[in-house]
Amino acid sequence: xxxxxxxxxxxxxxxxxxxxxxxxxxxxxxxxxxxxxxxxxxxxxxxxxxxxxxxxxxxxxxxxxxxxxxxxxxxxxxxxxxxxxxxxxxxxxxxxxxxxxxxxxxxxxxxxxxxxxxxxxxxxxxxxxxxxxxxxxxxxxxxxxxxxxxxxxxxxxxxxxxxxxxxxxxxxxxxxxxxxxxxxxxxxxxxxxxxxxxxxxxxxxxxxxxxxxxxxxxxxxxxxxxxxxxxxxxxx
Amino acid sequence: xxxxxxxxxxxxxxxxxxxxxxxxxxxxxxxxxxxxxxxxxxxxxxxxxxxxxxxxxxxxxxxxxxxxxxxxxxxxxxxxxxxxxxxxxxxxxxxxxxxxxxxxxxxxxxxxxxxxxxxxxxxxxxxxxxxxxxxxxxxxxxxxxxxxxxxxxxxxxxxxxxxxxxxxxxxxxxxxxxxxxxxxxxxxxxxxxxxxxxxxxxxxxxxxxxxxxxxxxxxxxxxxxxxxxxxxxxxxxxxxxxxxxxxxxxxxxxxxxxxxxxxxxxxxxxxxxxxxxxxxxxxxxxxxxxxxxxxxxxxxxxxxxxxxxxxxxx
Numbered sequence: 001x002x003x004x005x006x007x008x009x010x011x012x013x014x015x016x017x018x019x020x021x022x023x024x025x026x027x028x029x030x031x032x033x034x035x036x037x038x039x040x041x042x043x044x045x046x047x048x049x050x051x052x053x054x055x056x057x058x059x060x061x062x063x064x065x066x067x068x069x070x071x072x073x074x075x076x077x078x079x080x081x082x083x084x085x086x087x088x089x090x091x092x093x094x095x096x097x098x099x100x101x102x103x104x105x106x107x108x109x110x111x112x113x114x115x116x117x118x119x120x121x122x123x124x125x126x127x128x129x130x131x132x133x134x135x136x137x138x139x140x141x142x143x144x145x146x147x148x149x150x151x152x153x154x155x156x157x158x159x160x161x162x163x164x165x166x167x168x169x170x171x172x173x174x175x176x177x178x179x180x181x182x183x184x185x186x187x188x189x190x191x192x193x194x195x196x197x198x199x200x201x202x203x204x205x206x207x208x209x210x211x212x213x214x215x216x217x218x219x220x221x222x223x224x225x226x227x228x229x230x231x232x233x234x235x236x
Numbered sequence: 237x238x239x240x241x242x243x244x245x246x247x248x249x250x251x252x253x254x255x256x257x258x259x260x261x262x263x264x265x266x267x268x269x270x271x272x273x274x275x276x277x278x279x280x281x282x283x284x285x286x287x288x289x290x291x292x293x294x295x296x297x298x299x300x301x302x303x304x305x306x307x308x309x310x311x312x313x314x315x316x317x318x319x320x321x322x323x324x325x326x327x328x329x330x331x332x333x334x335x336x337x338x339x340x341x342x343x344x345x346x347x348x349x350x351x352x353x354x355x356x357x358x359x360x361x362x363x364x365x366x367x368x369x370x371x372x373x374x375x376x377x378x379x380x381x382x383x384x385x386x387x388x389x390x391x392x393x394x395x396x397x398x399x400x401x402x403x404x405x406x407x408x409x410x411x412x413x414x415x416x417x418x419x420x421x422x423x424x425x426x427x428x429x430x431x432x433x434x435x436x437x438x439x440x441x442x443x444x445x446x447x448x449x450x451x452x453x454x455x456x457x458x459x460x461x462x463x464x465x466x467x468x469x470x471x472x473x474x475x476x477x478x479x480x481x482x483x484x485x486x487x488x489x490x491x492x493x494x495x496x497x498x499x500x501x502x503x504x505x506x507x508x509x510x511x512x513x514x515x516x517x518x519x520x521x522x523x524x525x526x527x528x529x530x531x532x533x534x535x536x537x538x539x540x541x542x543x544x545x546x547x548x549x550x
Contacts, residue, residue, distance in 0.1 A: 003336030007322070014324040079320035079381060082284040083337040084306045233288035 004085070004093025005100070008067070012101050021063050022105050028055050033112045043116045045123075046130040046201040052109070053194065056102075056138045057170055061162035063101060064145025065155040067094045068228070072153050081232065091146065091224050095217075098142045106135055126203040133200020136213035137193050141166055143220035150224045169193050237262050238283065238389065238419075242292035245278050252278040253443040255292070260389070265415040267434030268423040271544060275443040276423040277317060280393050283421075284314040296389070310339065313387035313418075317394045319378025323367035327358060327377055330366060331384060338385035348386070356380045356410060372403035379410070389419045396429060408433055427537045441544040454539050462505050463532040464512065465491065469498045470524040476501070478522045484509035498527050 012018030032051045036042060071077035080090050113127060145162040152158045172188050173195055179185045189195070196212050199205075238260040245252040253275040260266050270276045281287045283294045285301045285308060294301045301308040322330055331352065335345045353359045356376045361369055366377060375395060382390055392411065396404040411433050414420055424430050430437060431451060438448040447454060468475045472490065479488045484505045491500035505511050512529070519526055 003333060006336075007325075007333050010329075011322070011324055074321075074323075075316060075318045076320040076322055078281075078286055078314070078316045079334070080337065081286050082309055082312070082314045083334075084309045084339055085337050086306070232286065 001085075001089040001093040001096075004080070004090055005097045008094050008097030009100055012063075012097065017062060017066065018101055021059055021101060022108065024062075025055055025059055025105050026108050028052075028059075029109055029112070033109075033115075037112070037116060043120045043122075045113055045116060045127045046203065048112060048116075049109075049130045049134045050197075050201050052134070053137070053197065054170070056141050057166040058163055060098075060102070060138060060141040061145050061148075061159040061166065063098045064142055064149050064162060065159035066149065067098065067146055068150040068224075069152050069155045069158045073155075087225050087228060091150075091221055091228070095142060095146050095221055098146070099139055102138045102142060103135065106131065106138070123203075125205075129200050129203045129205035132205060133197045133209065133213075136200075136210065136217075137197045140193050140213055140216045140220070143217040143224075144169075147220050147224045147227065150227045237297060239295045240279070240283065240292070241295070243279060243282055243289050243294060244291035245275075245282060245287070246290040251443050253282075253440070256440065256443070256445055257292075258438045258445055258448050260419060260421055261436075262388075262419055264436055265411070265420045265422060265434045267430035267437040268421055268440065269425070269427070269430050269437055269540065270423075270440035271425055274425075274440045274544075276425075276440060277393055278443075279440070280314070280316075280391055280421070280423055284312055284391060285309050286314075286316075310385065311388050313382035313385065313390045315378050315382040315390070315392045315395055317397065319374055320381070321366050321374060321378060324365070326363055326365055327353075327369075327380075328362045330377065331380055334381040334384040340385055348384070352380050352383050355383065355413070357406075372399050372406070375399060375403070375407065376410075379407075383414075387418070389421070390414055391421045391423070393423045394425070395422070396424075396426065404429075427540055439540065439543055446543045447539070462509060464503045464505075464515070465500065465530055465532045466503065466515075466526055467495060467498045467500045467528040468519060468524050468526055470522075472499045474522070475499055475519070475524050478518055478524060479503055479515070482511055482514055482518055484511050495527065502532065 012021075029052045032055075033048060036051050037044075037048050042048075068077070071080070081087075113122065116122065141162075144165050145158070148162045148165065149155070149158045152161065169191050172191050176185050176188050176192065179188065193213075193216070196209055199209055240256055240258050240260075243256040244254050256275070256279055268276055268279070278287070282289045283301065285305045288302065296308045296311055299307050322333070325333065328349070331349050332345060335348065340348055353362060356379050358373060358376050358380060361373055361377075366374065369377065379392070379395065382392070395411070396407050399407065408429060411420060411422060415433075422430065422433055434451065436448070436450050437454060439446050476488055476490070479485060479501060485503055486506065487502075487504040489502050491502060494500055503511070503515070512531075515529075516526065
């Protein structure tokens with residue numbers, strides 16, 4: 001798994017993808033920070049992160065689009081699949097590489113926190129809670145993108161579909177309350193990432209929230225393994 | 237030793253391969269021959285654990301690739317038809333990655349890669365990005381990754397497709413060298429390649445094995461004619477008449493003129509009938525000197541066309 005993680009991580013920065021992702025995220029978040037915090041004089045870090053929450057929805061697919069689709073198209077996946085590595089190790093290695101880039105990008109936004117800190121007091125409990133939630137929510141988007149990438153051979157399709165799924169997750173919050181059938185509403189609630197993120201933003205770092213995000217990630221990675229497995233072991 | 241027992245792969249109602257059974261003996265170079273789409277790649281993909289079979293099984297020394305994939309995969313090196321390369325890596329980075337996923341001990345990586353690079357002759361491009369290499373070098377790098385981990389068995393799927401004649405000869409000579417220390421399966425649709433490199437041949441057609449034997453036994457078992465090609469100086473009609481007058485001759489045909497004043501012919505007799513001495517004396521008596529003569533064996537191409545249906549093209 002470590003070998004795959006290292007290769008994928010290096011690959012992000014051997015191609016423009018890693019720079020595009022980090023650059024765009026910091027650019028957009030920098031603009032939002034300037035307007036929402038600097039110009040309005042707000043020192044609320046949790047509110048700052050909440051204002052960024054739409055950004056990973058559109059940008060994480062850039063990070064995940066080529067994870068499997070590119071390998072499948074170039075046939076390089078044959079090297080991985082015929083090696084002694086387990087499929088779980090391959091999927092985990094790729095997921096963690098994208099997660100590492102996401103973590104590094106979030107670390108870059110700590111600069112905004114330091115700027116806020118230079119003008120007033122920082123409430124670290126609140127900041128840690130908001131960052132943990134934001135990081136895990138990004139992890140969920142990465143897991144979704146990983147599954148989509150494993151389901152297609154074209155990275156552009158993978159990116160577009162991932163954005164579509166992420167967008168669905170974003171609107172699900174609004175849809176939940178207008179769906180007449182209770183069971184559909186309950187089922188949709190399961191996908192409501194933003195609703196689960198809210199307690200983190202309010203400094204309520206809870207075990208159940210962490211568990212929800214982790215199980216969301218595990219389920220999507222498991223589905224990724226199943227999709228690849230079905231393709232390899234299916235009847236075609 | 238690999239035993240392939242009743243391997244079947246079905247896509248919907250269509251069979252890619254059906255009841256494929258053969259074995260690969262330790263230390264041999266086996267040619268796996270078939271037209272494009274005959275089922276070679278599907279069989280190789282199953283044996284290497286890349287895809288599953290709908291039925292049957294592939295065993296390496298008794299270990300099923302489906303039940304013990306890690307153990308089997310550790311012992312097989314695979315070069316698919318399209319080398320599985322990462323274009324954004326240098327050759328060295330790529331091979332180190334191959335070492336990592338094939339569980340080569342970190343302390344042994346440097347020496348191992350030195351050996352592999354030397355064997356496939358890619359030392360001069362080790363620092364270059366793979367995307368900037370020629371097709372021949374890319375093929376060698378692909379071959380190098382198949383050799384990483386020193387697997388007992390090397391499976392090569394169409395390793396010379398798209399290469400120029402010089403590169404083809406180099407890869408063939410490399411395969412022969414590999415055959416000294418490894419069991420090699422060479423999957424190909426190029427008959428001369430298989431005839432040149434392999435000791436034993438398995439022929440697959442439309443997903444079904446149609447023949448498997450040593451080259452010598454295959455070539456001696458097909459056809460009922462003994463064939464001679466010869467070049468004779470003199471008049472074409474006179475030579476033909478002399479040849480046709482010989483006892484046992486079933487067929488005489490002119491070939492292209494390759495030397496001024498001489499004509500080339502192919503002569504066929506019954507397999508039991510060797511007319512070379514009579515032919516020599518008869519032509520000498522007629523004052524028609526033989527400039528060249530050789531027996532034309534039944535070729536792998538003849539066998540292949542016979543077994544796979546010559547009207548469909550090879």
